[in-house]
Amino acid sequence: MLTLGSIAVTLLGLLFITFVIGRVMPIDPVLAIVGERASQETYDTVYLQLGLDKPLMVQFFYYLWDVLHLDFGTSLLNARPVSEDIARVFPATLELATIGIIFGVVLGVPLGVLAAVRKGSWIDQIARVVALVGYSMPIFWLGLMGLLVFYGILGWVGGPGRVGIFYVDVVPSVTGLILVDSLLDGNWDVFKDAFSHIILPASLLGYYSLAYVSRMTRSFMLEQLSAEYITTARVKGMSEWDVVWKHAFKNIRVQLITVIALSYANLLEGSVLTEIIFSWPGIGSYITTALLSADMNAVLGGTVVVGLIFILLNILSDLLYKVFDPRAK
Amino acid sequence: MAETQTMREWLLAETPTSRRHAKISALYQGWLSFRSNTMAMIGLGILVLLVFIAAAAPLLSPHDPFVQDLGNRLAPLGTDGHIFGTDSLGRDILSRLIYGARITLYIVALVALIAPIAGLLVGTVSGYVGGWTDTVLMRITDIFLAFPRLVLALAFVAALGAGIENAVLAISLTAWPPYARIARAETLTIRSSDFISAIKLQGAGPLRIITRHIWPLCISSLIVRVTLDMAGIILAAAGLGFLGLGAQPPSPEWGAMISEGRRFILDYWWVATMPGLAIFTVSLAFNLLGDGLRDVLDPKAGE
Amino acid sequence: MMSTLLDVQNLWVRFPTRNGVFDAVRGVSFTLGRERLGIVGESGSGKSMTGRAILRLIRPPGIVEADQVNLEGQDLMKLSEKDMRSVRGQRISMVMQDPKFSLNPVMTIGDQIIEAYRLHNSASKADAYNKSLEMLEAVSIRDAERVMRAYPHEMSGGMGQRIMIAMMLIPNPEILIADEPTSALDVSVQRQVLDIMDKLVKERGMGLIFISHDLNLVADFCDRVLIMYSGRIVEVCDADKLHEAKHPYTRGLLNSLPRLDAPRDRLEVLERDPQWSEAPSVSGSE
Numbered sequence: 001m002l003t004l005g006s007i008a009v010t011l012l013g014l015l016f017i018t019f020v021i022g023r024v025m026p027i028d029p030v031l032a033i034v035g036e037r038a039s040q041e042t043y044d045t046v047y048l049q050l051g052l053d054k055p056l057m058v059q060f061f062y063y064l065w066d067v068l069h070l071d072f073g074t075s076l077l078n079a080r081p082v083s084e085d086i087a088r089v090f091p092a093t094l095e096l097a098t099i100g101i102i103f104g105v106v107l108g109v110p111l112g113v114l115a116a117v118r119k120g121s122w123i124d125q126i127a128r129v130v131a132l133v134g135y136s137m138p139i140f141w142l143g144l145m146g147l148l149v150f151y152g153i154l155g156w157v158g159g160p161g162r163v164g165i166f167y168v169d170v171v172p173s174v175t176g177l178i179l180v181d182s183l184l185d186g187n188w189d190v191f192k193d194a195f196s197h198i199i200l201p202a203s204l205l206g207y208y209s210l211a212y213v214s215r216m217t218r219s220f221m222l223e224q225l226s227a228e229y230i231t232t233a234r235v236k237g238m239s240e241w242d243v244v245w246k247h248a249f250k251n252i253r254v255q256l257i258t259v260i261a262l263s264y265a266n267l268l269e270g271s272v273l274t275e276i277i278f279s280w281p282g283i284g285s286y287i288t289t290a291l292l293s294a295d296m297n298a299v300l301g302g303t304v305v306v307g308l309i310f311i312l313l314n315i316l317s318d319l320l321y322k323v324f325d326p327r328a329k
Numbered sequence: 330m331a332e333t334q335t336m337r338e339w340l341l342a343e344t345p346t347s348r349r350h351a352k353i354s355a356l357y358q359g360w361l362s363f364r365s366n367t368m369a370m371i372g373l374g375i376l377v378l379l380v381f382i383a384a385a386a387p388l389l390s391p392h393d394p395f396v397q398d399l400g401n402r403l404a405p406l407g408t409d410g411h412i413f414g415t416d417s418l419g420r421d422i423l424s425r426l427i428y429g430a431r432i433t434l435y436i437v438a439l440v441a442l443i444a445p446i447a448g449l450l451v452g453t454v455s456g457y458v459g460g461w462t463d464t465v466l467m468r469i470t471d472i473f474l475a476f477p478r479l480v481l482a483l484a485f486v487a488a489l490g491a492g493i494e495n496a497v498l499a500i501s502l503t504a505w506p507p508y509a510r511i512a513r514a515e516t517l518t519i520r521s522s523d524f525i526s527a528i529k530l531q532g533a534g535p536l537r538i539i540t541r542h543i544w545p546l547c548i549s550s551l552i553v554r555v556t557l558d559m560a561g562i563i564l565a566a567a568g569l570g571f572l573g574l575g576a577q578p579p580s581p582e583w584g585a586m587i588s589e590g591r592r593f594i595l596d597y598w599w600v601a602t603m604p605g606l607a608i609f610t611v612s613l614a615f616n617l618l619g620d621g622l623r624d625v626l627d628p629k630a631g632e
Numbered sequence: 633m634m635s636t637l638l639d640v641q642n643l644w645v646r647f648p649t650r651n652g653v654f655d656a657v658r659g660v661s662f663t664l665g666r667e668r669l670g671i672v673g674e675s676g677s678g679k680s681m682t683g684r685a686i687l688r689l690i691r692p693p694g695i696v697e698a699d700q701v702n703l704e705g706q707d708l709m710k711l712s713e714k715d716m717r718s719v720r721g722q723r724i725s726m727v728m729q730d731p732k733f734s735l736n737p738v739m740t741i742g743d744q745i746i747e748a749y750r751l752h753n754s755a756s757k758a759d760a761y762n763k764s765l766e767m768l769e770a771v772s773i774r775d776a777e778r779v780m781r782a783y784p785h786e787m788s789g790g791m792g793q794r795i796m797i798a799m800m801l802i803p804n805p806e807i808l809i810a811d812e813p814t815s816a817l818d819v820s821v822q823r824q825v826l827d828i829m830d831k832l833v834k835e836r837g838m839g840l841i842f843i844s845h846d847l848n849l850v851a852d853f854c855d856r857v858l859i860m861y862s863g864r865i866v867e868v869c870d871a872d873k874l875h876e877a878k879h880p881y882t883r884g885l886l887n888s889l890p891r892l893d894a895p896r897d898r899l900e901v902l903e904r905d906p907q908w909s910e911a912p913s914v915s916g917s918e
Contacts, residue, residue, distance in 0.1 A: 013472030136613035141605030152595040228733035237721035269477035326783040
């Protein structure tokens with residue numbers, strides 16, 4: 001159970017880890033700013049400006065102060081504030097992961113329930129194979145294969161990127177979610193094109209959450225179906241369908257919420273590799289690109305934001321827990 | 330009687346004659362139930378084969394995995410002497426896959442050593458000592474759990490520099506918290522049991538209790554968890570390799586090979602496909618084995 | 633004695649296992665009138681399985697077979713699953729051991745009782761609500777309106793079991809199977825729950841199958857007793873004549889209980905004769 005105090009401590013720990021990583025990095029933050037050819041004088045000025053002469057604890061507090069004001073420094077690549085960059089790329093990831101999780105939950109929960117109710121039947125076997133393949137397949141490879149087959153050979157979907165080059169920046173960005181923006185603008189062509197681009201990476205992410213969600217649903221359901229209150233429901237003369245959905249399923253809602261929240265958080269993060277494969281301009285691509293070009297502020301800023309989302313989703317699932325479980329009140 | 334007793338009867342005896350007998354007999358019965366699980370046996374078979382391939386790589390591979398032949402680059406599947414074709418530098422893909430098995434095993438073995446041991450240490454100390462130590466250690470564990478794993482690993486590799494060893498470290502750093510949780514939970518149940526009190530009365534100190542009595546009892550649930558995690562470790566390592574943060578060229582690491590082949594995916598699909606299939610096969614094998622082991626060692630957790 | 637409600641002939645319950653088929657109930661026959669029939673036996677004797685088999689609640693891979701399970705002229709073994717559902721609850725109901733587990737933890741008690749009623753009666757929600765309130769009061773629950781809104785975890789064991797009884801009796805069944813209904817309760821409330829159950833069963837002229845491991849309780853509470861051992865009925869006797877029982881197993885059970893009127897230094901340990909489980913089942917028909 002998360003309390004406000006433990007959230008604060010977790011948050012602090014998260015920031016401490018990113019801070020330490022930032023200090024250990026084999027990149028001189030001063031050199032990165034002033035360049036190789038700067039004079040010793042310029043170097044020293046920047047050194048003092050960054051507060052690098054202060055003790056580590058003091059530096060950590062500076063860092064905390066900045067982060068609390070959503071200031072992650074400026075990107076060394078484009079000299080813009082990292083927070084602005086993140087605000088720009090994040091909607092792309094959000095859009096992708098949200099469609100992915102909807103896909104995973106809409107298919108995964110019924111599949112898991114069916115597999116539990118008909119344990120050992122062909123549908124249980126299918127659910128098992130789906131999950132095993134999901135747990136064993138490298139996501140970036142499956143993404144490549146998907147591109148090869150559905151884009152390269154069959155031509156059914158759009159290729160990499162969020163929209164084709166003719167549609168870039170056609171609709172004004174309101175929410176940053178291109179499917180929503182194009183609808184708001186009433187521009188069907190952009191919507192269709194964006195949809196054909198998102199469908200493949202989103203199904204890919206959806207498949208991974210489907211594998212996880214269905215497996216967890218199945219084992220939660222099996223546990224509930226062997227409970228005595230299920231026998232009570234049957235003794236009452238309920239149909240099997242009602243026994244499953246009105247009684248057993250009600251009891252797994254709480255656990256399911258936690259699993260779905262976790263899976264959603266994993267998609268937001270797991271999209272790193274997917275975004276690379278599909279040239280998707282989201283936070284995963286952003287962190288990776290920054291990493292490869294040694295843009296430390298951008299890497300740490302991105303990491304903190306993803307960590308924050310993790311914690312937020314945890315809090316959210318905790319709140320929902322209290323809504324759905326009478327025993328938690 | 331004793332002379333006519335077969336090995337099998339001895340192993341399945343209902344009343345063991347000694348502690349060793351009981352132990353061996355329990356192992357044998359576990360093996361029998363494991364053996365009846367076809368999928369788990371397939372997994373085990375694949376992994377044994379993998380170890381063999383890795384050990385005998387120089388004998389098995391038809392070519393040197395590093396020798397380039399630019400005249401014969403991107404040869405398709407089934408080319409003479411190159412069953413799986415060649416990559417963009419004309420290197421034999423099959424030979425590279427065979428040598429890549431060594432890297433995969435190396436990574437898996439290292440992570441499987443570091444992470445559970447670190448977790449076991451943290452978890453048992455936390456569970457046995459309790460109080461403030463427990464609170465602090467578990468809070469740290471929670472912080473690491475709250476972190477997105479791949480992003481954390483990315484950040485670590487960024488700090489430490491790219492390379493296999495650093496990739497192993499980064500993955501281990503993100504992998505230990507669940508083990509600590511498991512070990513702590515086990516310790517808490519064991520700590521309050523009567524036999525621990527008995528040992529305490531005999532004068533055993535905390536160190537002896539933890540190392541000789543608690544650790545052995547945590548092992549089986551940890552083994553199951555490690556085996557099930559193995560596939561995830563392989564995928565994470567391959568992911569880092571794919572991003573260019575793991576094994577560096579010209580190393581035939583499977584993830585890096587996919588990354589190389591990615592540029593030609595539309596025209597020369599096999600270059601990226603073959604290493605992907607290799608990763609899939611091995612992590613599938615670990616998942617199958619893990620499922621089987623869980624059923625034998627930890628029947629409670631079995632669905 | 634009186635009209636027969638239920639006639640069970642040659643009932644078997646089988647479970648296929650890795651080492652062959654396990655017979656949990658082996659050819660049990662008995663009848664039930666408007667009476668209180670006790671089934672006694674140790675754990676694993678098949679007494680609970682018998683109760684569940686009558687309601688056809690044994691899940692696959694378990695198999696139930698019988699020459700007949702006749703409920704007032706209707707053979708339950710021949711009914712479709714759908715027809716069986718209208719038998720469950722409405723004509724035969726069951727109260728289980730522990731209300732902590734037999735009530736759905738995330739539904740209010742009111743919802744669970746109303747549901748039991750509306751499954752077999754096309755009543756409006758308001759009618760069902762009032763009916764449920766009445767029923768809760770019938771099982772001596774004060775403050776029934778508050779209980780209707782409460783969740784099972786807020787109830788004590790004794791209250792939980794009374795709620796179970798209310799829920800199971802609300803569709804007005806002819807037969808109630810009570811499977812160890814008081815074993816999980818505090819001794820102090822056991823009697824109270826039994827009395828309430830007894831009163832309702834008598835008032836409504838129902839048949840009661842009372843499954844228990846407690847010989848004295850059954851002797852005290854029931855009219856007739858079947859003693860089960862390893863899936864078979866080894867002896868049938870009237871409850872008031874239980875202490876004259878002849879079968880060595882029953883005698884053994886009786887002798888292994890401490891008695892205030894005949895104190896002994898050492899209680900007898902039950903010696904089991906493999907022949908008991910081989911001997912054919914005694915018929916419990918009247």
